[in-house]
Amino acid sequence: MLDHQPSPAVSDAEYLKLLSLLYVEDDDEIRDQLAQILRRRVGSLHVARNGLEGLELYRKHRPDMVITDILMPVMDGLTMAATIREQDRLTPIIVTTAFERSDYLIRSIDIGVDKYVIKPVRKGLLVEALHKCAHVLRSDTLLRESEERYRIMFQSFRVGICIVDPMPEDSDRTVIGGHVRDCNQAFLNLTGHASLGELAGRPYAGLIPESELPALAERTLAQLLPNNVIDERERDFLRVDGTRVPTLVQSILRRDAEHRPSELWELVSDISEQKRASAQLQLAARVFESSGEGIMITDSDYRIVSVNQAFTQITGYTAEEAEGRKPSLLSSGLEHPALYEKMWAAIHTAGYWQGELWNRRKNGQVYPEWLSITALVGPDGKASHYIGIFSDITERKCAEEHIRYLAQHDALTGLPNRILLHDRLEHAFACANRDGKLVGLLFLDLDNFKTVNDSLGHPVGDQLLKEVAERLTKQLRASDTICRQGGDEFIVVLNTIADANDASLIAEKLQAALAVPVVLNDEELNISSSIGICVYPNDGNDAETLIRNADAAMYYAKRAGRNTCRFFDSSMNEAARERLELEKRLRRAVQDKRFELYFQPQVALPSGRLIGAEALLRWTDPVLGPIPPSRFIPLAEETGLILQLGNWVLEQACRHAMDWRRAGLPTIKVAINLSAIELRQQDFVAQVRDVLAATGMAADTLEVEITETALMEDTKACILATQELSALGMTISLDDFGTGFSNMSYLQRLSVDKLKIDYSFVRNLTSDEHSRSIVHAIIGLARNLGMEVIAEGVETPEQAAMLVEQGCGQAQGYYFGRPMPVTEFIARLARQDSGH
Numbered sequence: 001m002l003d004h005q006p007s008p009a010v011s012d013a014e015y016l017k018l019l020s021l022l023y024v025e026d027d028d029e030i031r032d033q034l035a036q037i038l039r040r041r042v043g044s045l046h047v048a049r050n051g052l053e054g055l056e057l058y059r060k061h062r063p064d065m066v067i068t069d070i071l072m073p074v075m076d077g078l079t080m081a082a083t084i085r086e087q088d089r090l091t092p093i094i095v096t097t098a099f100e101r102s103d104y105l106i107r108s109i110d111i112g113v114d115k116y117v118i119k120p121v122r123k124g125l126l127v128e129a130l131h132k133c134a135h136v137l138r139s140d141t142l143l144r145e146s147e148e149r150y151r152i153m154f155q156s157f158r159v160g161i162c163i164v165d166p167m168p169e170d171s172d173r174t175v176i177g178g179h180v181r182d183c184n185q186a187f188l189n190l191t192g193h194a195s196l197g198e199l200a201g202r203p204y205a206g207l208i209p210e211s212e213l214p215a216l217a218e219r220t221l222a223q224l225l226p227n228n229v230i231d232e233r234e235r236d237f238l239r240v241d242g243t244r245v246p247t248l249v250q251s252i253l254r255r256d257a258e259h260r261p262s263e264l265w266e267l268v269s270d271i272s273e274q275k276r277a278s279a280q281l282q283l284a285a286r287v288f289e290s291s292g293e294g295i296m297i298t299d300s301d302y303r304i305v306s307v308n309q310a311f312t313q314i315t316g317y318t319a320e321e322a323e324g325r326k327p328s329l330l331s332s333g334l335e336h337p338a339l340y341e342k343m344w345a346a347i348h349t350a351g352y353w354q355g356e357l358w359n360r361r362k363n364g365q366v367y368p369e370w371l372s373i374t375a376l377v378g379p380d381g382k383a384s385h386y387i388g389i390f391s392d393i394t395e396r397k398c399a400e401e402h403i404r405y406l407a408q409h410d411a412l413t414g415l416p417n418r419i420l421l422h423d424r425l426e427h428a429f430a431c432a433n434r435d436g437k438l439v440g441l442l443f444l445d446l447d448n449f450k451t452v453n454d455s456l457g458h459p460v461g462d463q464l465l466k467e468v469a470e471r472l473t474k475q476l477r478a479s480d481t482i483c484r485q486g487g488d489e490f491i492v493v494l495n496t497i498a499d500a501n502d503a504s505l506i507a508e509k510l511q512a513a514l515a516v517p518v519v520l521n522d523e524e525l526n527i528s529s530s531i532g533i534c535v536y537p538n539d540g541n542d543a544e545t546l547i548r549n550a551d552a553a554m555y556y557a558k559r560a561g562r563n564t565c566r567f568f569d570s571s572m573n574e575a576a577r578e579r580l581e582l583e584k585r586l587r588r589a590v591q592d593k594r595f596e597l598y599f600q601p602q603v604a605l606p607s608g609r610l611i612g613a614e615a616l617l618r619w620t621d622p623v624l625g626p627i628p629p630s631r632f633i634p635l636a637e638e639t640g641l642i643l644q645l646g647n648w649v650l651e652q653a654c655r656h657a658m659d660w661r662r663a664g665l666p667t668i669k670v671a672i673n674l675s676a677i678e679l680r681q682q683d684f685v686a687q688v689r690d691v692l693a694a695t696g697m698a699a700d701t702l703e704v705e706i707t708e709t710a711l712m713e714d715t716k717a718c719i720l721a722t723q724e725l726s727a728l729g730m731t732i733s734l735d736d737f738g739t740g741f742s743n744m745s746y747l748q749r750l751s752v753d754k755l756k757i758d759y760s761f762v763r764n765l766t767s768d769e770h771s772r773s774i775v776h777a778i779i780g781l782a783r784n785l786g787m788e789v790i791a792e793g794v795e796t797p798e799q800a801a802m803l804v805e806q807g808c809g810q811a812q813g814y815y816f817g818r819p820m821p822v823t824e825f826i827a828r829l830a831r832q833d834s835g836h
Contacts, residue, residue: 012131013041015138020044020061024054024068024077025096030119037123038067041130051075058084063091065133067126070097070104078104082111090140092133096121160187160247160268164204166261178204178264190247190270192240204264209236209244220251225261228253237268246275294369296388302326305385314369314392316362327388332360343373347386351375356393368393410484412462413469421483421491425543428481428495429536439536440494440503443550444472444510447528447562449488454680455716456523463520464527471513475506491547500535500567507531507565528563530554539568583639585621586632590641595619597652599825601817602671602790606804610832612669612703614812615653616819617645637675646678647687654697656822665829671703671733676718679706685724692728699729705756707735726751733790737778754810755782759793762813766798772806779807 021042025031026049039045046061048054052075054068066084068077081093095108098119108116114136115129154161165178180199191207193199205213212235223230230251236244252265288295294311298304304322312318315330322329335358346353354372361367371390378384408420416424428439446468453461465488472482472490481493492510494503511529518525532553540546553568560566589595595617602612617633620626636642649672657670678684692699704725706718722732733754757778764771775791782789791803794813803811817828 012135012138016041016043016130016134018043019064019134019137020046022046022048022054022058022061022063022066022068024048024051024066024072024080026050026069026072030069030121034067034121034126037126041127051077051080055080055083064137065092065094065130067094067096070095071099078107078111081108081113085112090137092136094126094129094133154182155184157184158186160184160190160266160270162187162204162207162266162268164264164266166253166264180204180207181263187268190239190245190268191237198240204266207237209238212236224251224253224264228255234271246271291389293389293391296322296327296390298327298386298388300383300385302386314361314367314390315359321362330359332358332366334358334366347373347375348383351377351383357390359390368397370396413466413484415469415473415490416481416483418483418485421481421485421493422543424481424483424493425546428493431496432536435496437496438499438538440492440497440500440506441534441536441546441550442492442494442503442507442510443485443532443534443547443554444490444492444507444529445531445554445558446488446514447530447558449527451676452525456521460520460523464518464525467518467520468514468527471516472510475509475513491550497535500533500538503533503535504565504567507533511563511565530557530562531565532557532568533565534568579635582624582627582632583635585624586619586635586639586641589619589621590636590644593648594621595645595648596821597649597656598819598821599656599670600812600819601825601828602669602810602812603816605800605809605811608816610666610668610829611810612671613825614671614673614705614819615649615656616673617649618819633675637677640677642675642677643681646675647691649673650688651691651695654691654695654702657701658695658697660826660829663826665826666833667701668829669701669703669731671705671731673705673707673735676707679718679721684721685728688725689728700731703731703733703754705733705735722751726753752787754788754790757789757791757808759813762791762793762799762803763795765802766796772802775803775808776806783807 019042021038021044023031023035023038023045024047025034031047031049035045035047042065044063046057046063048057050072051068054066054077055075057063058066058080066081068080070077077095077097081095084091084093089112092114093112094115094117095104095113096117096119097104100118105116114133117126117129161184162180163182165181167178179201180203183196183199188195188199191199208216216235219230219233230249232248232250235247235249237247239245248269248271250267252267253261254263254265256262288308291308291310294314295306295308296304296311297306304325304327307317307319307322311322315322317329339357343353343355352372352374354370357369357371358366359369369390370393371388373386373388375383376385376387408417409415410417425439425441431437432439449461449464452464465484468488468490469482469484472492476482476492477495479495481495483491483493485491492506494506497503511531514527514529518527532550532555534540534546534550534553536546539549549568553566557564557566596619598616598618599613600616601610602614603609604611617629618626619629619632633642636645653670653672657668661667681687691697692702706722726732731753732751733756734752735756736758737755755778757775761771761774761778765775779789781787788810789808790810790812791808792812794800794803794811794815796815799813800811800815820828
């Protein structure tokens with residue numbers, strides 16, 4: 001296609017040499033002759049032998065002009081021309097034919113062929129047709145370029161332009177009532193319309209407030225119609241949202257050859273900003289008096305010439321009392337003279353100063369103010385006046401102090417936070433270095449605080465934290481610092497202690513203060529804490545190291561059974577690193593499901609018949625080897641991975657049990673262990689229900705074991721969960737019974753079906769009278785409550801015999817079978833089924 005911009009001075013023949021031409025002819029001799037003629041007159045020539053070949057060349061090269069014969073094989077020329085015309089209405093097409101048939105001519109006209117030439121083609125006639133087509137192309141191109149230039153200029157004007165059709169001559173409103181014909185983007189922006197389509201054809205008068213139309217009609221008759229112009233006048237326009245926009249408008253009336261109005265051009269400038277500025281200037285005079293800030297104007301000799309009402313309200317001096325005097329009448333006497341020297345030096349140099357000063361009111365009261373002074377320079381370059389603007393910042397100073405307090409203190413307890421803690425620690429270190437003393441740091445964490453939040457709600461948890469903060473504060477000296485680190489963690493800084501034993505004594509004192517039960521919302525809460533102890537400079541020379549080491553010691557205190565204290569030693573950091581490595585490997589194992597279920601037989605006494613199995617989780621790391629459950633299960637609970645592990649154990653245990661049943665083996669109960677964390681999940685029972693449905697496992701063949709520890713951590717959650725699980729038909733077993741502080745009233749509320757005697761009592765059953773008494777009591781309690789009882793950890797025939805003698809109905813332990821892989825357990829189950 002043409003990509004040259006034609007000049008009006010170029011002739012048609014010269015312009016033809018800029019164009020490309022497609023020539024289609026099936027006669028080889030005619031095609032060769034005309035092709036030679038055409039190549040000398042056009043810029044580039046593309047030659048085809050039939051309509052289909054010509055159409056392909058057209059689509060590939062998009063020539064500016066087309067010459068084609070009509071009758072050709074494959075596709076005739078008129079069919080090709082019709083296809084081209086569908087794609088481009090402007091490409092000139094010349095048809096040549098040796099047949100003077102009317103149907104060809106009519107079809108050519110219908111298609112829109114530009115020239116129709118009869119063969120044999122005369123060279124002059126063909127060249128003349130080409131020149132005429134080139135002339136049309138050049139004219140169309142120049143017209144489009146002219147229109148494009150006009151459109152660009154029209155749209156680029158920053159002044160809004162609206163072109164309006166005139167009303168009929170007999171209209172009362174004459175030109176004003178016409179319809180919008182065109183407008184530029186600036187006019188759309190001014191009126192708030194999105195596009196010309198929203199305005200085109202609409203009455204122009206609809207954009208003008210009704211109240212302004214009579215005056216506009218009068219100016220139209222008096223000026224526009226006689227003079228074809230109305231000079232710039234202010235007029236409001238209506239935006240699309242109904243708001244008014246103040247503008248300056250110049251109207252120009254264009255007339256046609258017969259001097260009739262043809263269109264009205266409205267040039268519209270938005271003067272909203274000018275109007276706004278004018279209004280601001282009008283307000284400026286009132287600002288001086290209505291300003292809430294005090295304003296004082298002095299002359300070049302620093303004598304007050306004017307003050308506003310706020311000046312009087314702040315200082316107590318009236319205008320009459322202040323005018324003629326110098327600003328020093330407000331001096332408080334608290335500022336050093338050097339401050340005033342720097343202030344005036346800045347004003348004389350830069351013409352401006354601002355800062356904080358303490359001044360005195362008429363009644364003698366001293367107050368802080370924020371003052372800015374500006375020098376007004378006259379034509380001679382010298383200051384003619386000084387303007388002082390000031391505000392009383394007493395409230396702001398109080399607010400800043402409050403904000404500073406909030407930034408350095410815990411919002412809930414009012415204790416110093418981590419930011420202030422570091423400042424206090426640095427001060428304590430400096431005092432210790434100066435006096436040759438030590439600094440103790442206690443890292444205190446409440447035991448099982450999450451249970452309080454989960455069971456009683458966060459408001460109760462917050463009340464508990466405030467009570468803890470108050471108790472701890474009362475046990476410390478004024479020189480010590482207690483900080484809330486976050487959550488249920490507190491840090492205590494003990495200044496200038498003599499030795500590490502002092503820190504230990506204070507830690508025990510704090511634990512004793514927390515041991516007293518707390519009553520909140522009629523709930524009695526027993527709280528305890530685990531405390532890690534570090535001493536400066538023995539355990540660290542900076543705040544971060546000391547806090548980190550105390551945190552590590554606190555972690556060991558929790559592992560030691562909680563409600564205890566531990567001093568830091570360097571091995572704890574190594575242990576912490578090992579724990580991090582183990583946690584990383586545990587996460588990968590959970591992700592890749594690198595676990596295995598072992599099953600330990602549970603038997604009926606005294607027969608020893610296999611009646612159930614406890615599913616036990618085993619993990620072998622590819623690098624560390626077998627990891628005992630006592631090591632990775634607590635870590636899984638701390639990290640929350642126990643939820644994924646527990647769900648995997650449940651699903652796998654059910655699938656194995658169903659595999660045994662499908663293999664024709666006897667149906668036995670399978671027991672799985674649940675942690676307190678799993679029981680606290682709101683959707684836990686729903687997950688169990690889903691697994692049972694997915695595997696086909698009957699609920700009455702599944703037994704869940706809950707420890708007394710889980711019961712103590714969250715009794716309400718355990719009660720609710722066990723009731724729902726029992727309702728599904730599962731057996732509920734209370735594991736490690738007798739090792740905690742069992743509350744007998746909870747047993748029935750928990751829907752417990754079985755008590756499991758802890759192995760620590762079974763281990764000493766034959767040698768310790770106390771253990772025998774406890775076992776006897778547990779069995780009697782279970783019998784009275786209608787519960788089953790099972791003893792774990794049975795390792796000798798003597799222990800088994802004594803359990804039978806005591807009336808224990810079930811047992812498990814090494815004597816009856818160690819935990820074994822699923823294949824071994826299946827073999828054990830099969831042997832019993834076969835009678836061996």
